[in-house]
Amino acid sequence: MRKRKRQLIAWGFFLLVLGANCLPAAPDFQGYLKFFAHPGLTSPYRFNRFGTRLQLTLKKSQQLVDLFASFNLDLDERYRNSSNQINPDMMTSFKIYPVEAYLFFHWSNLDLRLGKQFIFWGRTDWINPTDNITPWDYTNITAEIEDYRLAVNALRLNWYFGLSNLEIVFVPYFQPNRTGLEIPGAQEELPEQKPSNWQEGLRFSSGWGGLNFSLSYWRGFDLFPSVVPENKALKIKYYPQQVLGVDFDYAYGHFVFKGEGAYYRTQDSTGFDPLVRNPFIYYVLGSDYNLSSEVTLNLQYVEKRVLKWQPGFMSPHEKKVTRSVSARLAYKKEGYYSLQLIGVYNLADGDYFLLPIFNYEIADGLNLYAGATFFAGPENSPFGRNKDFSRAFVEIKYSF
Amino acid sequence: MKQILSLIIIVFLILPLVSQEPTGREIMEKVILKTGWQDMEAEITMTITLRGRQRIRKIKMYSRKRTETESDMVMKFLYPPDVKGTGFLLIEHDQGEDERYLYLPALRRIRRIAASGQGGAFMGSDFSYYDIGKPKLNDWQYKNLGLVKLKGRQCYQIEALPATPQIEKDTGYSRIIHWIDPEKWSALQAEYYDRRGKLWKVLEIKEIQKINEVWFQTHLLMKNVSSGGQSEMKFEKIEINKGLSPQIFTQRYLSR
Numbered sequence: 001m002r003k004r005k006r007q008l009i010a011w012g013f014f015l016l017v018l019g020a021n022c023l024p025a026a027p028d029f030q031g032y033l034k035f036f037a038h039p040g041l042t043s044p045y046r047f048n049r050f051g052t053r054l055q056l057t058l059k060k061s062q063q064l065v066d067l068f069a070s071f072n073l074d075l076d077e078r079y080r081n082s083s084n085q086i087n088p089d090m091m092t093s094f095k096i097y098p099v100e101a102y103l104f105f106h107w108s109n110l111d112l113r114l115g116k117q118f119i120f121w122g123r124t125d126w127i128n129p130t131d132n133i134t135p136w137d138y139t140n141i142t143a144e145i146e147d148y149r150l151a152v153n154a155l156r157l158n159w160y161f162g163l164s165n166l167e168i169v170f171v172p173y174f175q176p177n178r179t180g181l182e183i184p185g186a187q188e189e190l191p192e193q194k195p196s197n198w199q200e201g202l203r204f205s206s207g208w209g210g211l212n213f214s215l216s217y218w219r220g221f222d223l224f225p226s227v228v229p230e231n232k233a234l235k236i237k238y239y240p241q242q243v244l245g246v247d248f249d250y251a252y253g254h255f256v257f258k259g260e261g262a263y264y265r266t267q268d269s270t271g272f273d274p275l276v277r278n279p280f281i282y283y284v285l286g287s288d289y290n291l292s293s294e295v296t297l298n299l300q301y302v303e304k305r306v307l308k309w310q311p312g313f314m315s316p317h318e319k320k321v322t323r324s325v326s327a328r329l330a331y332k333k334e335g336y337y338s339l340q341l342i343g344v345y346n347l348a349d350g351d352y353f354l355l356p357i358f359n360y361e362i363a364d365g366l367n368l369y370a371g372a373t374f375f376a377g378p379e380n381s382p383f384g385r386n387k388d389f390s391r392a393f394v395e396i397k398y399s400f
Numbered sequence: 401m402k403q404i405l406s407l408i409i410i411v412f413l414i415l416p417l418v419s420q421e422p423t424g425r426e427i428m429e430k431v432i433l434k435t436g437w438q439d440m441e442a443e444i445t446m447t448i449t450l451r452g453r454q455r456i457r458k459i460k461m462y463s464r465k466r467t468e469t470e471s472d473m474v475m476k477f478l479y480p481p482d483v484k485g486t487g488f489l490l491i492e493h494d495q496g497e498d499e500r501y502l503y504l505p506a507l508r509r510i511r512r513i514a515a516s517g518q519g520g521a522f523m524g525s526d527f528s529y530y531d532i533g534k535p536k537l538n539d540w541q542y543k544n545l546g547l548v549k550l551k552g553r554q555c556y557q558i559e560a561l562p563a564t565p566q567i568e569k570d571t572g573y574s575r576i577i578h579w580i581d582p583e584k585w586s587a588l589q590a591e592y593y594d595r596r597g598k599l600w601k602v603l604e605i606k607e608i609q610k611i612n613e614v615w616f617q618t619h620l621l622m623k624n625v626s627s628g629g630q631s632e633m634k635f636e637k638i639e640i641n642k643g644l645s646p647q648i649f650t651q652r653y654l655s656r
Binding site: 030032066106108111118120123144145146158160165209210212249251252253254255256288289290292293294333334335336361364365367397399400 | 456516524525
């Protein structure tokens with residue numbers, strides 16, 4: 001793991017030096033300094049975090065190629081209590097790591113992005129069945145996407161023709177979601193690093209009569225872990241899967257209708273293996289609605305339908321059909337403050353996730369963020385089992 | 401007899417003048433459908449003042465006429481640093497809804513936004529999205545209220561009323577009065593009335609420049625009568641008819 005981190009830093013540094021020396025145009029430096037406090041909300045407060053972050057971003061452009069490199073310098077204090085201990089175990093650390101670092105080549109109809117980058121697919125809000133490339137860090141959900149999504153090393157090619165775009169993505173090394181899953185004695189087993197385990201996919205996007213749509217295919221690994229008993233021990237594994245997806249958006253008056261759906265072809269094609277997820281269909285349908293010029297509401301219906309359901313061969317936590325609703329209410333007084341409330345509620349288990357975010361713009365480039373991440377519900381429900389990660393956050397950020 | 405003859409001569413002299421008086425729509429056609437430019441590039445500095453607090457936004461703007469009556473516009477934010485890289489793309493359609501997209505670099509995603517709601521404040525300023533875009537001629541019914549003097553200049557005063565209740569709802573304006581300079585075919589001032597008929601905003605054109613034989617408003621001041629705030633927009637580095645690539649007006653360019 002440490003070796004891999006060193007490789008990533010070296011890769012970013014290489015791109016930085018290469019770009020800074022090869023490109024004739026003047027570089028554009030920007031970034032931010034922020035102070036943050038992320039106190040835990042659930043006793044015994046397993047994940048308290050306080051710190052300072054300096055982010056430095058270098059962008060250098062010329063006619064054919066752009067260089068983009070963004071690094072975080074984190075001085076971090078984490079108070080980590082295990083559930084049986086009273087005394088906190090404080091860890092202070094100083095870390096430098098790349099957020100993104102890539103070279104971006106652009107020709108008249110072709111873009112090539114090479115390096116560590118965020119790749120997001122899909123059009124719906126927060127829940128994207130076709131988005132299986134960039135992993136999540138569910139233990140670190142805050143106001144900033146850079147905190148809870150983890151950029152991947154990838155090659156991304158976009159070919160533009162007319163109103164259409166064909167995107168091809170290769171991700172050589174698999175990186176899973178960070179779920180905070182801790183099983184004593186269980187060993188994590190990542191897919192072997194070999195060419196046949198490269199993840200790859202393509203997405204065709206186009207537009208017609210005001211409708212934007214995409215068709216996508218992804219061959220990779222499940223970003224969520226599976227716990228499997230092997231030789232009298234438990235292993236945390238990531239199984240291969242293929243995802244065939246479709247998404248669209250269409251604006252009409254005060255509405256923007258959005259939809260996204262995917263068929264997941266897992267390794268258990270018959271449904272008789274209780275340890276591997278069955279194939280399933282996962283879709284989201286919803287709409288943004290402008291309540292006023294400053295208030296937007298997004299409402300979505302989410303359904304996951306497990307296929308090849310074989311009674312007696314299913315995991316006890318699995319349900320044949322899981323239905324949820326999600327909402328995002330956003331109020332924005334541009335240049336002054338904004339308030340967002342994001343929520344997902346599972347109809348069957350009654351568990352939910354809530355993320356209120358308040359942003360106050362103190363001055364140009366100086367912002368205060370405050371909010372909280374709540375996971376709640378029964379012990380074994382998807383959100384209920386994450387309730388230890390519930391926490392508040394307060395951040396002051398100066399961008400330059 | 402002499403008096404009757406004089407009267408006839410006067411009537412014959414005046415009649416053509418009266419009949420030549422342009423209609424409100426004809427005047428606004430000349431203002432909105434200006435010929436002579438196909439595309440435009442400029443840097444805009446917007447200063448927003450409210451209750452003694454000032455906010456500055458710097459924007460790079462590209463605009464082009466896609467057809468005689470349809471335009472595209474791209475705006476990219478340069479300042480302040482926390483919104484730098486934010487992009488807005490507007491693709492107008494005569495038939496059907498306009499397309500509006502917002503790119504937020506913090507989210508690394510392009511988000512489609514509703515085609516209506518043009519009355520919303522543009523980046524927290526007193527200009528609405530409708531004010532900064534090219535007005536659609538057919539959205540309004542015009543009436544020429546005659547020639548009036550404004551700051552020593554003869555101007556046509558034009559009353560514009562929303563053509564449909566939906567336009568009124570979308571823009572938030574129940575009535576607009578334009579003062580049009582007949583020499584430059586450009587507005588010098590405008591008054592915007594809210595949906596209750598109360599004066600809401602007053603636009604003053606502080607500067608008009610002739611660029612490539614076309615008159616452009618380069619310094620605008622919008623005073624918000626109801627809030628007491630004001631927003632100032634200054635255009636700099638204006639370049640006309642550069643032959644901007646159509647690729648600028650795409651989602652691809654927006655996220656670059």
